[in-house]
Amino acid sequence: MLQVHQVHQAYADTAVLNGLDLSLDAGRIGCLLGNSGCGKTTLLRCIAGFESLREGHIDVDGVRQSDVHLHVSPERRPVGMVFQNFALLPHLRVADNIAFGLHELNAGERNQRVDDMLHLVELADKRDAYPHQLSGGQQQRVALARALARRPKLLLLDEPFSSLDASLRHQIGIEVRDLLKQAGATALFVTHDQQEAFALADDIGVMREGRLLQWSSAYDVYHRPVSREVARFVGGGGWLAGSVQSDGHIHTALGALPCAQSFAPGATVDVLLRADDVVHNDAAVLSARVLDKQFRGASFLYRLQLDDGSELESLVPSHHNHPVGDSIGIELAADHCIAFARTEFD
């Protein structure tokens, strides 16, 4: 549905996007994840048509929208957008906000569409309210309904939850995902929040300094990061030195791990262990000292240190309450590994 190919963009000679590629299939929800200033919003604006390109091209539904010479103006792109602060028109009622982009339809169709959308976002009773009379979550849904009402081929969402209360975000994130799926929409959103990205997205792109580090399914971004950078940014965890065995397993201080990646036997690698890869077991042979712990309700996130000084993280059910300084038994529970060869830079 969406193809972005080798896109370059710069403001006043400062590169903002640096040769970006991605593609998103119809019906999927994509997410651009990155810290502020990484260029993710700029990419979104390029796709929407608010920015033109220096190099590369952007196609939506097989139709060229932007390249070096061509720039379809935003209003003629089959693309909808939900703005960061929702940007509802404060002087219009909810129904009029939703109907705002439906000027091609006749009055009857328009009413029907507005009704459908209100029904979809479950705000039929707020039809005549003004935006300032709605809660943040309701405003969000109106903004979605307004963007979806035009049945865009692609929906863009710019930090859709950043202006909502933290406590609401998760709940509304799930609602929005259901809504998008129900509407069969193809959507691309940007966020700096991993939890949001995992909760919503089918595909995740990790961005940094104008480059897309990885573009793959949410599962792969977490479990098969292509670089240390991605691995560190998404999920985090602890690093262990390991050496590659001739059978392809990697030997670490916690024992041997199977590894799908192929390294030269005998090479030294760094293995990333996610917090859920390290399991606490009082009966385990190995033990580690508790450096620090965070209570997370159902579980503790322990930060642990091995005898050789390497640090690990472990998620442990919260009835296992050990004081800082204690040694606790741990064992590996990973069926695969994330490992990177040591280079001279590391």
Added chain:
Amino acid sequence: MNPWRLAAPVIALVMAMPLCVVFGSVFVPTGETWTHLATYVLPAVTRNTVWLVLVVAVGTLLVGTLSAWLTAVVEFPGRGFFVWAMMLPLAVPGYVFAFALAGVFGYSGPASDLWRTVTGQPLPQWGGGAASASCLILGLYPYVYLLARQAFLTQGRQSLEVAQSLGLTRLAGFWRVALPLARPWLAAGVALVIMETLADFGTVKVFNFDTFTTAIYAAWFGLFSLPAALQLSAVLLLAVAAAVVLERFWRGASRFSAQNGSAPQRRLQPSVSQRWLAFGFCALVFALAFVIPVGQLLLWALAHAEVEWMPRYWGYARSSLILASAAALLVTSLALLLGFADRHAPARTTRISVIVATLGYALPGTVLAVGFFAVIAGLGHALSAAVEWLSPGAAGVTLTGTLLVMLLAYAARFLAVAYSPITSGFERITPTLDEAARGLGASGWRILRRVHWPLLSGGTATAALLVFVDVMKELPITLITRPFGWDTLATRIFQLTTEGEWERAALPALAVVIAGLAPVLWLQRQDTTG
């Protein structure tokens, strides 16, 4: 008891003093004069006034909104210059503007000579109505410009992007989003223009166009019936009050405040021909509204400088500047108070008080001045009587002829001018903002300083600028309330123009323009550095 509930009625009480005189006149019988006015005068002047107000309102709305939108949102050659240049006509008093333009485009003026040389025909002369309307549009559009610019700057480019993302062209987005969102600002600007037009005497007098205001003066000066003049003023005020209430009603529950801070500004980049079109429009307006009239003044002033120049001009300028600055401070503070009162005590009494306190702007200046003076003098007499009764032989109290009274009279006239931009600023402070600030533990004073003031400062500076420039130009109140020796540049213009010495009046007129430029330039500097 919320002290804010008292603030607005107290301010309104002071500002309403001239209104009391106006509405009190309703009880004075003026039967025969009224019959005459109703038969021979009112039908024509009502027609003329409605026509003039409509044309001037539409004209200023077009010129002011377009120039504001261009300079705020579009990139074109000279934009940085026009941002402040478009405000400059504010510094030219209406009565000066009219006689300068009449000088340029009149039969014996340079434009006429040029036209005759080129075409061999005399320059077609416009009727009093068209000429008055053009002058008023060119002189008053900056009110709309200033307020509309505030609106377009604060709503940012995002509103246009919203429209585009919903399939509207930029033009459609301008009509359907940018303009409707700017409505409170535009309405405030046009309201000022309408009130100024209704109260205008200087311009219509130069072109001999009969309006409601000329009828008021005719009743007073010609028919010697001040009560009839006041009754006409009462009718005028009722119409204005009705219009204000209607607008509020029409706005209903809708809001216009942006939800959040707007995205960083990047202006639209139109095609080359569009850029030059934008330049041409702004240049034309600037030339007609400022370069040509001020150029004419300059020529006249140079020609008559020898006769007219004298060291007393420093004194005139000093008085003008002191009065204008003091009035700007006082009136802006009162307007801020009213704004806060409206916010913290949004009761009906507050809303009515606000309307009452800002009505004075629609009154012809002399009527307001006399009304105010009469009440103050009456208060003075009452005070003297009280003092005499308490301690016989003590010195009497004279309130009239003091600067305080003068400034209060300015406030009664110009509160509307200050209130409009400030209230538009308050519209931007959403109630959630207050709640958010309180939620963070900020006290009332801190909220004011940290949350409200940054959002209000733009409107407040605009308000102070408008009042300053208006007081520089003000005549009737200055004439009647000034203490001995407080002659200003404006009163000097009056001395000369009452004797028909238009060209000699160019020198003080030019001085008023130059003094009025200072705050405009200051505002501009703040605008770019802030």
Added chain:
Amino acid sequence: MIRLNNFGVLSLVGLLCAGLVACGGNDGPAAPAADTSDGTSVTEAAAPAQPVVVYSSRAEQLIQPIFTAFTEETGIAVEYITDSAQPLIERIKAEADTTPASVLLTVDAGVLWYAAEQGILQPMASDIVSAAVPQQYRDPDGLWTGLSLRARTIVYDTRKVSADELVGYADLADSRWAGKLCLRTSKKVYNQSLVATMIASMGEEKTEEIVRGWVANLAQPEFSNDTKLIEAIEDGRCQVGIVNSYYFGRLQRDNELSAALFWQPAELGGVHVNVSGAGITANAPNVAGATALLEWLAGPAGQELFAGLNLEFPVLGDVPNDPIVAAWGEFAASEQPLIDAGRLQADAVKLMARAGYN
């Protein structure tokens, strides 16, 4: 956007309040008045007597040199404020017995009549004034006196009209002037006085007929001032009009004019004149000074200055006219009492409105 320093704003507001209290406390007539044009005050050295306060609707540049001369000669200081006549009258009424004004100096008999009607003037007990100023230019009860005469007369284009063709004001209503006459707006008091005296001499019906004739003959919509009217005649857009002589004189001072003045002969009633004049206020704090000022103004020195400064005619017949004025020749001024102009002004205004004279 603008961010004013909070503290700065607060301190400014504070300063303002303090300043207001200070200024509001005592602001009596403290500033020097009757300054000479170079800005130095002449009142301080030679003013032992209480100053005379004048409210004037005559413009500053036309009175200030006169007051300076008066102070030099008599040692009595003069303070003044200027404004339009009606606001000044309202001000005196409002101030009542606390008014600082001793003299109301204004232009037009109608205004003087109205001031007298409002009871803000007192009779002046001055034989000098009543001896000097002819009776038709004074109030019968002595409430006001004229100080200079302004003639409102006919101006014509010598290139197109010969003086023989001209008869007088009423004749301008004749259809042979159709499309040739120009008039100033009826809102100007000078025209109101002219029509008021016409009502007094020939009755309302006849006057209305004449005014309607004028309106029918208009070449252009009414002008907003006399100077524009004279320029229109120079320009060839009209052939005859009615103006105050001193506007013509001012233009003549700097330009070679094709237009000339015509005086309606005595047998048709003579030339319409109006006055600028003055009266002593009912609550005058300085009656003696006020009387001295008026007597001096009605005397030869005052008259020469008073009329001369504005190319007007003195009320004293024997004071020499300005050379420009003298060149216009002798004319017979109407002998109608000017109080009629005031008494009938409102009627004149209504009549002109009825006749469609804007």
